[in-house]
Amino acid sequence: MIAHVAWRLSRRALVNLWRAPLPSLVSVLTIGLALFLGATFVLGLFSARALFTGWGAQAGVTLYLDRAATDAQARTLVQRIRAEEPQLEVAYVDRAMALKRLRSDLGDLAGALDGLTQNPLPPSLEITPRDALAPAGVRVLAAKLSQMPSVAEVDYGREWLDKLEALGRGLRVFGAGALFTVLGAALLVVANTIRLAVYARRDEIEIMKLVGATDGYVRAPFLLEGALQGLIGAALALGAVVALQMWLLPRATQAFAFAAGMVAPDFLPAHAAALLGIGAMVGLFGSWLAVARFLRT
């Protein structure tokens, strides 16, 4: 009996969709657009985070040693860091090399250094993570390295990292807010569309209730209809997101220098399933809202 009823209610949901194609299309497109915008936001956030992480890693950490530190002390420190932090690349820059670099960097102005009676630059260690490190990771690393012997100062572009982190936080908050707003709007549109459908079929509902249909029986085709609309909308959004990743992102990375490090996050089957699931839930909940209000009245 359950199979009969399930089949009949599913069939009715499909027939209802077919009989009112325009409102159904509006719901499908609204959900599709909302999910596309939402998914694009989320993917954008992932990409931005990957990009920031890359920038953070590129910044690296420079340890300035005591000017009195000897070559032997510096090389001992290099070996200790390599032993304790094998994920780091460590390069020793002695005082002479530092001056040579400065001279090279100054170019035509290098003559200004000729008046120096002694080399004012300290020896340093340039440390670069082999793998990308998040800003927070860079901060922890800098704090740890600053405790090592002979280290006078640590430079890891703190202000820069702070700004990156703040930007990342802002994007997350903005993305979440925008996502909820867009999904909320989609929910309301679906609820209103289904409410129109419910209203158009009020005679049918009245008769169904008259002959003993339960609220659940009346509600089920509308819920299925909403879920189906959500699912189709999500499938459209999925197609658009994949197309965006495959077509637009490669062109963007070529066209804009700032996006050079940006890579498309992997869009896994689990993500696709989540998107479809969210679509179905939005449609289902929108329908539930519409029908619940109608049944109450």
Next chain:
Amino acid sequence: MIKLFHVKKAYPGDAPVLDDITLRVEKGEFVWLTGPSGAGKSTLLKLLFCAELPSSGQIIIGGRNIGRIAQSAVPYLRRNIGVVFQDFKLLDNRTVLENVGYALEVLGASDWDIRDRSLKRLEQVGLKHKALSLPRRLSGGEQQRVAIARALVNEPTILLADEPTGNLDPGLTASILQLLFDANAHGTTVMVATHDRTLLTRYHKRTITLDNGRLVSDA
């Protein structure tokens, strides 16, 4: 079978539509419910099929106090009550067969069972050959016969009819009433609301008369 004790129905700000109605209808009875327009006939029927709840008093149907049952239990009660309206309440975009089958669909019957039982009911009301027609292609009398077939298809114990012949000419009226008498002869309790006094004089049955919401005679 149907018992009403001091039933009152009033809407805020208005005089009571029904006031202090006490009556009893036995299983298998045929009852006319009559009175002028606005007497409360339709409201009484609405109370019986739970479209409305009484403001006070008790209504017992088949041993169940419908004022005390949960809202979720109302559909199951309605499955034992067939209802026929003056305006038929048929779905114009469904065939006659589908309209009749509705009452069986909600019971979870199989497609085959729905078709079989609906066709048998349509045959009883003489409309088997119109099974695939749309209601708007039928005459008023035929549409009312379809509504009666729908009301009886799941073999309810009670049949309520609200002015079932109100829009029909005398010839069709007789044929519709005959269907109701037939259902009653098979054991269904039938209550028919009508303001047409010629029916009451032509077909002598128990007659409950309402006026201004009060029960004025029961004979």
